[in-house]
Amino acid sequence: MLGRRVFRLLLQVVFVLLTVGTLCFAMAELLPGDAAYRIAAGRYGYDLVNTEIAEAVRAELGLDRPALLRWAEWLGQVAQGNMGQSMVLGDPVLHLVAYQLGQTVWLSLVAWLMALTLGISLGLWTAMHPEGWARQAVDGLNTVLRASPSFLLGVVLTTLLAVELGWFPVAGHEDAEHVFLPALTLALALCPGFTQVVRDAARRVLGSDAFEFAQVKGLPVRAALWRHALPQILLATLAYAGVQLVLLIEGMVVVETLFAWPGIGHALVHAVIARDIPMIQGTALTMALLFVLLSRAIDLLLHALDPRLVDAQAAPASATP
């Protein structure tokens, strides 16, 4: 059973690796413009780029060889577990991506937990008080947040919390406190979705027979909420939040640039601009693999947390007389 699962996961990983890597390669090849000039500009800065330097880059990287040959070489490298070297920076792609991924995952996790906290609090509050000013205020706030691009949100938050109040650093990544503003920016962007999901789940659970029964048997509302409603609400939210975590990691290009955060989104954009094919492949592949692994992890977590799913699997065995 476990062996089959692992085998299927491996198969999926190999499939993703080949598809994403090949697609990245093909797209970078098909883009208009001369890659040698692009890479030279990425390496030496635009002031110094001229034809002589571009030709030196072309010769060094063998860009004039047929694309099919270069693709085959890449396949051979990947088979040996080597993702190649960045054409611009010269460092091994794995080394670069490992560092950037760490930064991005840290920022994403903090943002995700913040969004989860905000979403659960606001969602529960508005589910329990469906009428009145609080609900309207939360709805209003969420509408504004949903309509604001991350860049604007980031600038407004920074102006308020860093420039005017001086509570947090504007940008950088050296110290722990640097993560707060970029994480809050991302969290606020996610907050409306979380609130909505929590609220819907909460209303369903609060209106259920089970919740009513918990109260009928004499539990105070608070205890009924903590013990019976919250686990169900969290399960519904977790499935949604899992997908959001993946999207978060992939969608933080703007925020990373604004807050000078050395993450993977920032690296991907730079790689595309400089036509650094190994880096494009490396970053895109990492994101794709992350997607596969995280969705698998969320599935497993849901299985582990939801007794009904465990029961359902166990049921056929125990149902036989």
Place this chain on the structure above:
Amino acid sequence: MSIPHRYPPTLPRRHLLALACSTAFVIPALPSLALAQGRRALKVVSPWEVSNLDPSKSGYVFTRLEIAETLVEVDDQGLLIPGLASRWAPSSDGLEWRFTIRPTARFHDNTPVTAEAVAACLRRTLAQPGVLRNTGAQQITAQGGEVVIRLAKPFSPLPAFLAHNSTLILAPAAFAADGVVKQLIGSGPYQVVDVKPPQSMRTRRFDGFDGKPPQIEAVDYLGASRGETRGMMASAGQADLVFTHDPVNFARLRADRKIKLQLQPMPRTIYIKVNAGHRFLSDVRVRRALSLALDRLGMATTLLRAPEAAATQLFPPVMAEWHVRGLPPLTQNVEQARALLREAGWQPGNDGVLRNQAGEVFKVALRTFSDRPELPPIATAIQAQFRVVGIDMAVSVVNSSEIPSGHQNGSLELALVARNYGLVPDPLGTLLQDFGPQGGDWGAMGWHSAQVSQTLADMGQAVDDRRRSALRGSIATVLQAELPVIPVAWYQHSVTASTRLTNVSVDPLERSYRISRMGWAA
């Protein structure tokens, strides 16, 4: 009704959840007070990232932070002064240059800076693409405390090329066996503490430096590519020195009493590179009309927020030797522009767009790029100004490399670029690339002036100051008359410095942040 399944006690899970949530908010909010009190580091922010340790790629960051030195330095007037080399002289035939290395200089690993180490580092530089190759250097050796450079033919600006940041000197221990830079070991007043590519690095004072010891002990450098980020860091007082601000922020930054905004003219010109081989643009009357259509003062005032940035000729006044005071300035005159276009055979159609006798519409495309954020807005302003005289110009914002590659494959029509004449302190290096017989990737295209080519070649050999000055004047005059490139604006470098800092000065050549000269206000 079935009795609902009883969950196990939820206390631990609840606590875990609460803990996780509060951690998310609390940990990042913990201010690192210990660090702030432990050492007073100068915080520098600029748009440039530290992507790589190789001097040919990120060398400018390492010379600006005074980590590594070049053989030759430059003073405020652009004149060459001793750097790692205390003196230099060419042989009588001009084919061999000898540079004497400052005997007291030490690398950050406490080894002496020897002529052998310098020669080895320069040989590595010569093997890579970069400005040193443009000097015709053939052999670099060490002989008794001197570095000897042999040239293929005499080249008098060689010392200026050895002031370029890609020729900075690193210790032998800085390189791995395969020649890759594994550690930055320079000889400047600051040494590297750590580098976190692509955005930050930290340095501290190098006690073994043989010059005047700097007052500022430590420096934190951050590369932040967004202008908004840099502006906010300056306003929040979280960065002491911030380079390159968006012109729209100038008024707000000036109003801030914690910081001081300085605008420093630089030897960098924003101009339109013209494909003079294009059938519409080969007529010099058309190029003059394009120039007369430009409202340079308007663009400098509204887009660059610095009226003095409006260009009247190619070389800005900060390039004192090259700027020709008596040259009739480039100005706006729409009527004259229309008249010149008529003379050149262009008549406006019903839609106001010009057509020639063959019925062709005057449609051209201009490429520009966003590495310099002021270029795209200037390009759209130019688009509107050309439209007034009947030229339909499309603007495309592309990668900077599309300009040299468009030059090579001939597809380029017009390009708006910012050209740096201070890359090598002697602009001759840049001009030789731009206005030589074949034109240049960033300079003339489809245009050639035998006089300019000859003068540039003569300047490479001339050593007499008066003769060089006359030659410079003649180049500027021809370029103004024939307009192979159409000057638009002179570049201003914007810097904010915290009022906590003293002795702040801005290097017009952007070679150094001059941190070693600064101090903390009492």
